[in-house]
Amino acid sequence: MPIASHPLVQQLGPNVLEEILTRQMYRYLHFTAKLEYLAINHVALGIANGDIRVPIPEDMRFDAFRIYCDEAYHAYFSVDLIRQAEKLTNFTAPETQVEPYFLSRLRALQAKHDANLASLVELVFTMRRSELVKKSLSLQIVSVGTNNCGRIANE
Numbered sequence: 001m002p003i004a005s006h007p008l009v010q011q012l013g014p015n016v017l018e019e020i021l022t023r024q025m026y027r028y029l030h031f032t033a034k035l036e037y038l039a040i041n042h043v044a045l046g047i048a049n050g051d052i053r054v055p056i057p058e059d060m061r062f063d064a065f066r067i068y069c070d071e072a073y074h075a076y077f078s079v080d081l082i083r084q085a086e087k088l089t090n091f092t093a094p095e096t097q098v099e100p101y102f103l104s105r106l107r108a109l110q111a112k113h114d115a116n117l118a119s120l121v122e123l124v125f126t127m128r129r130s131e132l133v134k135k136s137l138s139l140q141i142v143s144v145g146t147n148n149c150g151r152i153a154n155e
Helices: 007-011 014-049 058-088 101-112 115-136
Strands: 139-141 152-154
Touching: 007 014, 014 058, 014 101, 014 115, 101 115
Parallel strands: none
Antiparallel strands: 139 152
């Protein structure tokens, strides 16, 4: 995380740096969980059930159930990591009741198109969003200790 290496942030001391990194981790994990269960799994279930208006071969529809389970586990372990980090640190994860921006953006795109295309717009949007997230986020846990939940840094 670039801000963590800034000299002014470094001068604040290790406790402030730990809080900044932990809160960034919470933000990332909340985002990941919501992307998985609100967007990706919604599309995977639509594919599995044949609810999208694009013909999908039966084998691909069946594979969508595997993807659904896999993505649900991503959401589960993201939430579990938040819970574990809260127990290891003095930093409580913030409440995240606000709708994620990506869902607002998706709804705006769907509103611009014919209602019959809503599921197709969602499919393309979710596939692209998932691809961009995977490409843009290269995070690693650098160290884990009993007094902190981990240092997250860009590779």
